[in-house]
Amino acid sequence: xxxxxxxxxxxxxxxxxxxxxxxxxxxxxxxxxxxxxxxxxxxxxxxxxxxxxxxxxxxxxxxxxxxxxxx
Amino acid sequence: xxxxxxxxxxxxxxxxxxxxxxxxxxxxxxxxxxxxxxxxxxxxxxxxxxxxxxxxxxxxxxxxxxxxxxxxxxxxxxxxxxxxxxxxxxxxxxxxxxxxxxxxxxxxxxxxxxxxxxxxxxxxxxxxxxxxxxxxxxxxxxxxxxxxxxxxxxxxxxxxxxxxxxxxxxxxxxxxxxxxxxxxxxxxxxxxxxxxxxxxxxxxxxxxxxxxxxxxxxxxxxxxxxxxxxxxxxxxxxxxxxxxxxxxxxxxxxxxxxxxxxxxxxxxxxxxxxxxxxxxxxxxxxxxxxxxxxxxxxxxxxxxxxxxxxxxxxxxxxxxxxxxxxxxxxxxxxxxxxxxxxxxxxxxxxxxxxxxxxxxxxxxxxxxxxxxxxxxxxxxxxxxxxxxxxxxxxxxxxxxxxxxx
Numbered sequence: 001x002x003x004x005x006x007x008x009x010x011x012x013x014x015x016x017x018x019x020x021x022x023x024x025x026x027x028x029x030x031x032x033x034x035x036x037x038x039x040x041x042x043x044x045x046x047x048x049x050x051x052x053x054x055x056x057x058x059x060x061x062x063x064x065x066x067x068x069x070x071x
Numbered sequence: 072x073x074x075x076x077x078x079x080x081x082x083x084x085x086x087x088x089x090x091x092x093x094x095x096x097x098x099x100x101x102x103x104x105x106x107x108x109x110x111x112x113x114x115x116x117x118x119x120x121x122x123x124x125x126x127x128x129x130x131x132x133x134x135x136x137x138x139x140x141x142x143x144x145x146x147x148x149x150x151x152x153x154x155x156x157x158x159x160x161x162x163x164x165x166x167x168x169x170x171x172x173x174x175x176x177x178x179x180x181x182x183x184x185x186x187x188x189x190x191x192x193x194x195x196x197x198x199x200x201x202x203x204x205x206x207x208x209x210x211x212x213x214x215x216x217x218x219x220x221x222x223x224x225x226x227x228x229x230x231x232x233x234x235x236x237x238x239x240x241x242x243x244x245x246x247x248x249x250x251x252x253x254x255x256x257x258x259x260x261x262x263x264x265x266x267x268x269x270x271x272x273x274x275x276x277x278x279x280x281x282x283x284x285x286x287x288x289x290x291x292x293x294x295x296x297x298x299x300x301x302x303x304x305x306x307x308x309x310x311x312x313x314x315x316x317x318x319x320x321x322x323x324x325x326x327x328x329x330x331x332x333x334x335x336x337x338x339x340x341x342x343x344x345x346x347x348x349x350x351x352x353x354x355x356x357x358x359x360x361x362x363x364x365x366x367x368x369x370x371x372x373x374x375x376x377x378x379x380x381x382x383x384x385x386x387x388x389x390x391x392x393x394x395x396x397x398x399x400x401x402x403x404x405x406x407x408x409x410x411x412x413x414x415x416x417x418x419x420x421x422x423x424x425x426x427x428x429x430x431x432x433x434x435x436x437x438x439x440x441x442x443x444x445x446x447x448x449x450x451x452x453x454x455x456x457x458x459x460x461x462x463x464x465x466x467x468x469x470x471x472x473x474x475x476x
Binding site: 027031057 | 125126127128178198199216217225226227228229230381383384400401402403404406407408409410
């Protein structure tokens with residue numbers, strides 16, 4: 001199961017918050033959602049990076065790739 | 072008459088780990104499917120001082136390319152880095168926290184997943200994990216991070232763990248009627264053979280021969296086999312693996328000795344160099360001697376690669392033998408950075424103003440030939456230190472490519 005989302009950085013204490021945008025079983029749907037998320041949230045305040053994850057159980061996912069927010 | 076020497080022939084593989092020299096090689100006489108380049112290639116990168124700052128923020132230490140292999144030959148590719156951390160705490164008070172080293176690769180614009188092998192389901196070691204088996208040694212085809220397979224035509228990437236090789240996978244049973252439920256499939260000589268419960272062999276009083284039964288079994292030369300057999304009573308017997316029904320033709324191993332049994336289950340392993348062996352069971356002595364035996368079994372021992380693959384929400388390997396691929400790119404789109412290896416290290420000043428520590432990290436990317444863009448990033452989570460306190464000094468990186476099986 002693919003998990004896509006973004007990480008928001010609190011600039012005061014440099015702590016990070018992960019926000020899951022969607023989860024997908026079909027690779028192509030996950031890739032589309034990832035690119036759409038980047039287009040949508042590039043200008044969102046304090047978003048530092050977009051992540052590509054793999055869900056390993058109902059309660060856990062692992063970030064396996066990411067892209068920095070270069071906006 | 073002129074001296075004539077016939078050409079020497081080599082049948083099979085000739086492995087040369089070096090070079091071949093000749094005084095003369097006749098033109099247009101060498102043909103081959105391919106000539107390979109270096110067995111092993113090694114390149115290096117080096118970064119100077121990088122300040123790891125601010126807190127909890129990934130810092131680029133160095134970005135580099137792992138070059139395509141010579142002649143585009145698929146090789147096992149690895150990145151070995153050693154980071155020399157210099158920690159200037161500026162105080163003798165304890166400053167301690169974790170440092171994350173992250174070896175990343177960039178997903179290229181085009182990437183064909185490299186196949187590993189056909190995999191079959193073995194077991195479910197725990198919830199959301201599936202153990203699968205592959206024939207032979209496939210260890211060097213697994214990258215450090217993920218594997219991939221097609222589920223209903225959809226490329227599906229999963230994390231894995233417990234990658235290991237085992238040489239004790241038992242093939243199917245080769246001995247017929249090894250539990251002696253009847254006297255079928257066994258040829259008796261120099262005595263009487265009765266069943267059931269277990270096999271019983273009685274010799275002939277006054278005979279100079281030992282009583283025996285035998286069974287021919289088809290095997291594969293060069294393969295390893297496990298022979299198991301029970302001695303159900305206190306009476307020992309002799310079991311022989313031979314190339315004929317004659318015990319004198321026993322296969323040669325460990326001095327070429329037949330085996331005298333002990334009570335309970337006995338197990339022997341050996342490699343054969345023939346295509347048929349005869350399992351011979353004999354009384355220990357000639358004449359009026361008896362032998363009692365049971366559960367005679369011969370199985371090929373096979374080399375298998377095992378790996379546990381994450382099985383959430385369902386098993387990756389679902390039907391028969393399914394091809395497993397390297398999941399190095401994780402399925403992410405081109406331009407995304409894959410975490411090929413992530414490593415945590417606790418750094419402490421141990422009550423000193425300055426502390427130095429070397430941290431090695433090994434990343435294996437599997438077997439492929441093309442160039443790939445890489446970078447090393449580091450972040451720290453050490454509270455109450457200045458922006459120049461933690462430095463990655465003298466980062467040595469070795470890029471390794473080697474022909475692997």
